Amino acid sequence: MDEIWEEYDTDxxxxxxxxxxxxxxxxxxxxxxxxxxxxxxxxxAAFHEFDKDGSGTIExxxxxxxxxxxxxxxxxxxxxxx
Ligand SMILES: [Ca+2]
Numbered sequence: 001m002d003e004i005w006e007e008y009d010t011d012x013x014x015x016x017x018x019x020x021x022x023x024x025x026x027x028x029x030x031x032x033x034x035x036x037x038x039x040x041x042x043x044x045a046a047f048h049e050f051d052k053d054g055s056g057t058i059e060x061x062x063x064x065x066x067x068x069x070x071x072x073x074x075x076x077x078x079x080x081x082x
Contacts, residue, residue, distance in 0.1 A: 001067065005060055015057035021047055024063070032070050 008016055008024040016024060025046050029038055038046075050058055050066045058066070 001064060004067065005063065013057075015055070015059045016063065017057050018047060021050075021058045024058075025066075028067070028070055 004024075008020050010020060011017075022043055025043060026038060046066075047058070050062050052062055052065075053059075
């Protein structure tokens, strides 16, 4: 998880801005689902889904939820933070 985070938090801000998150989501979808591209609409939906506090950036705990769902192949489940 930390390795993933460091790879995508390119400015070490402690959160992923939209550009960083987009790279992450695209690469992750490619890895798990063999999807080579996602639409901007899909990205926006995913971004809002995981930006739980509406800050406009994805924090580490928000990304952790995302990664767990990716691995289960389940996006729609409503999971709370732990
Ligand atoms: Ca956030």
